[in-house]
Amino acid sequence: MTGGAESGGDEDFVPRGKDTYFEPEAPDTRAWVIHPDIRSDRDRREPGPALEEAVALAAALPGLEVVGSEVVPLPRPHPGLLFGTGKIEEIKQRLTAEKVALVLVDGTLGAKQQRNLEKAWKVKILDRTGLILEIFGDRARTREGVLQVEMAALSYQRTRLVRAWTHLERQRGGLGFVGGPGETQIEADRRAIDEQLTHLRRQLEKVVKTRTLHRAARAKVPFPIVALVGYTNAGKSTLFNRLTGAEVMAEDMLFATLDPTMRRVDLPVTGDRVILSDTVGFISSLPTELVAAFRATLEEVLDADIVLHVRDISHPQTEEQARDVETILASLGLPEETPRLEVWNKIDALTGDARAAAEARAARTEDVAAISALTGEGLEGLMTMVSARLTGPQHEASLLLRHDEGRARAWLFEQKVVEETRESGKGTHLRVRWTAEQASRFAALRGAQTGDEGA
Numbered sequence: 001m002t003g004g005a006e007s008g009g010d011e012d013f014v015p016r017g018k019d020t021y022f023e024p025e026a027p028d029t030r031a032w033v034i035h036p037d038i039r040s041d042r043d044r045r046e047p048g049p050a051l052e053e054a055v056a057l058a059a060a061l062p063g064l065e066v067v068g069s070e071v072v073p074l075p076r077p078h079p080g081l082l083f084g085t086g087k088i089e090e091i092k093q094r095l096t097a098e099k100v101a102l103v104l105v106d107g108t109l110g111a112k113q114q115r116n117l118e119k120a121w122k123v124k125i126l127d128r129t130g131l132i133l134e135i136f137g138d139r140a141r142t143r144e145g146v147l148q149v150e151m152a153a154l155s156y157q158r159t160r161l162v163r164a165w166t167h168l169e170r171q172r173g174g175l176g177f178v179g180g181p182g183e184t185q186i187e188a189d190r191r192a193i194d195e196q197l198t199h200l201r202r203q204l205e206k207v208v209k210t211r212t213l214h215r216a217a218r219a220k221v222p223f224p225i226v227a228l229v230g231y232t233n234a235g236k237s238t239l240f241n242r243l244t245g246a247e248v249m250a251e252d253m254l255f256a257t258l259d260p261t262m263r264r265v266d267l268p269v270t271g272d273r274v275i276l277s278d279t280v281g282f283i284s285s286l287p288t289e290l291v292a293a294f295r296a297t298l299e300e301v302l303d304a305d306i307v308l309h310v311r312d313i314s315h316p317q318t319e320e321q322a323r324d325v326e327t328i329l330a331s332l333g334l335p336e337e338t339p340r341l342e343v344w345n346k347i348d349a350l351t352g353d354a355r356a357a358a359e360a361r362a363a364r365t366e367d368v369a370a371i372s373a374l375t376g377e378g379l380e381g382l383m384t385m386v387s388a389r390l391t392g393p394q395h396e397a398s399l400l401l402r403h404d405e406g407r408a409r410a411w412l413f414e415q416k417v418v419e420e421t422r423e424s425g426k427g428t429h430l431r432v433r434w435t436a437e438q439a440s441r442f443a444a445l446r447g448a449q450t451g452d453e454g455a
């Protein structure tokens with residue numbers, strides 16, 4: 001089932017090893033997660049599930065032990081410390097009793113708020129963006145992924161310049177200011193950061209250029225690109241593996257897939273030959289720095305002939321997650337006309353009425369397939385839908401291929417479009433039945449001189 005590996009940055013692959021950067025004997029940092037439930041917030045999320053997600057995010061970082069978590073209701077944020085003084089004191093007691101060293105505040109903190117909270121609680125503080133950056137820093141494996149994360153982290157730190165508790169600093173000898181800058185140094189640090197950013201940007205440009213070349217080479221390989229997108233943990237990698245037989249790591253681990261992975265594959269059931277690409281998982285309030293930094297990676301999605309939006313349909317927040325993914329896709333500039341299918345994954349995790357209802361709804365809704373990437377249920381239906389979107393109506397055409405056009409000829413046979421062949425002194429005359437899309441791919445493959453007899 002699996003074809004050859006296409007370039008997805010694999011050539012820059014850095015061997016994985018979750019603990020590479022950490023001293024094995026170092027004890028886990030005791031962490032506490034707080035979800036501030038700000039009533040005045042226009043984008044207020046359901047606090048219970050939001051806290052759960054924040055805990056899962058924190059747990060996604062190696063070296064952290066989440067010892068407690070809480071939702072803190074707030075009518076509105078306090079400018080200096082986010083929380084009121086009474087609350088600060090009350091939380092402090094819990095943090096001291098639990099010997100907490102790091103608090104994750106699941107929201108956005110200003111630089112001053114972060115500093116004040118660190119002083120008041122005598123702990124390191126990380127906000128949501130900071131945490132996501134840490135996770136991305138831990139997961140990035142290709143040169144491009146690492147560069148993108150470092151750039152995002154630098155841009156983020158430039159806006160605050162606080163001493164962060166940061167794996168990024170520890171891992172790579174830091175981002176150039178190990179130990180973190182002191183306040184008196186802010187100007188110098190900012191300059192240093194700007195210089196580093198320029199340097200990183202140049203490196204990234206080089207990497208991206210190489211990728212663009214690869215992509216151009218791939219465009220000549222006339223197979224449609226099928227891109228998997230979805231909220232983190234929706235099951236993209238599991239589906240990717242099932243379709244390709246590849247060993248992309250599928251774990252219950254947020255953002256396990258940070259670098260784009262591409263494989264040439266003959267889809268099961270229909271046999272369509274496509275390039276399948278797995279992308280970074282999305283998450284609600286994906287920091288803008290990250291969307292920008294990952295644009296290069298996500299551009300693969302913009303090139304796709306069809307986008308499969310994989311959803312965890314068993315997740316209580318599945319609708320919100322889907323909306324977040326749509327918002328991010330729109331902000332990336334995914335063309336409206338790119339065909340999209342929704343893949344309602346993890347149907348096996350629903351039981352009884354809930355499952356029957358989801359399946360009935362999927363059956364009624366156009367462009368939706370209910371599946372389980374784990375058990376394989378529903379895959380046949382999904383493949384048929386993908387195939388139908390890729391093929392469209394067919395028509396007949398007659399072609400004349402010169403004898404030196406072996407590659408084009410092989411492609412036609414691979415595509416299973418040849419109905420009749422006849423040899424003559426001029427070359428091979430073929431009658432084919434194909435789609436407009438295949439016709440244009442074929443034309444691209446052959447280049448300018450087509451020798452076409454009227455396709």
Ligand SMILES: Nc1nc2c(ncn2[C@@H]2O[C@H](COP(=O)(O)OP(=O)(O)OP(=O)(O)O)[C@@H](O)[C@H]2O)c(=O)[nH]1
Nearest residue numbers: 233234235236237238251255256257281346373374
């Ligand atoms: N029950 C059930 N679990 C599934 C299914 N598909 C995936 N999972 C589980 O969901 C978890 C996440 O799956 P992944 O494939 O790693 O998810 P992903 O979308 O690639 O995640 P990110 O890398 O965070 O973007 C794993 O524990 C999978 O075993 C499914 O169809 N049913």
